[in-house]
Amino acid sequence: MTIPCEIRSWLSGFSHLFFSLKPLQCAVRTRHMKTYYTILDCPEDASLAELKRAYFAQIRRVHPDKIDDVEQLDESLADNLVTAVSKAWNLLKDPESRKKYDCWLREQRLKESRAVIGEEVKLCELDIDEPCRCGGYFEVSEAELDQIVDSALFDCAHCSLCLKIYA
Numbered sequence: 550m551t552i553p554c555e556i557r558s559w560l561s562g563f564s565h566l567f568f569s570l571k572p573l574q575c576a577v578r579t580r581h582m583k584t585y586y587t588i589l590d591c592p593e594d595a596s597l598a599e600l601k602r603a604y605f606a607q608i609r610r611v612h613p614d615k616i617d618d619v620e621q622l623d624e625s626l627a628d629n630l631v632t633a634v635s636k637a638w639n640l641l642k643d644p645e646s647r648k649k650y651d652c653w654l655r656e657q658r659l660k661e662s663r664a665v666i667g668e669e670v671k672l673c674e675l676d677i678d679e680p681c682r683c684g685g686y687f688e689v690s691e692a693e694l695d696q697i698v699d700s701a702l703f704d705c706a707h708c709s710l711c712l713k714i715y716a
């Protein structure tokens with residue numbers, strides 16, 4: 550048995566999301582931001598029932614037990630997918646945390662459209678007080694770091710430059 554074609558292509562889209570080590574390119578800036586809704590493959594105005602359906606559908610899709618040809622899949626990739634899907638569901642099923650997340654997404658999109666990016670850094674290389682070239686520091690909260698699916702923008706506390714952090 551092999552992994553059906555559609556799952557294979559879905560997974561390869563996902564692996565890009567988590568394991569992209571490509572150099573940071575301008576093109577990255579213009580593509581659509583990936584979100585927890587993207588992970589559940591579900592519109593942002595979905596009802597709770599729709600989110601739940603999407604969650605179970607995605608879990609079935611990515612769960613190693615459900616994929617016959619699991620040896621062909623990178624095991625850590627499969628684990629990451631399950632973790633990401635579960636995390637998306639846990640965040641979005643709670644109306645309060647979903648509201649906060651939606652708000653954060655709106656802010657991020659606004660920044661994305663007008664921000665001047667001063668620095669770019671990968672999450673794993675992030676300093677807790679990431680310095681800005683103006684001599685100030687970027688304001689990065691741990692709670693926000695947790696919401697990054699592929700990248701996010703953070704303001705400098707002292708000037709108009711932004712820091713772009715890649716997951």
Ligand SMILES: [Zn+2]
Pocket residue numbers: 681682683684685686705706707708709710
């Ligand atoms: Zn600054």
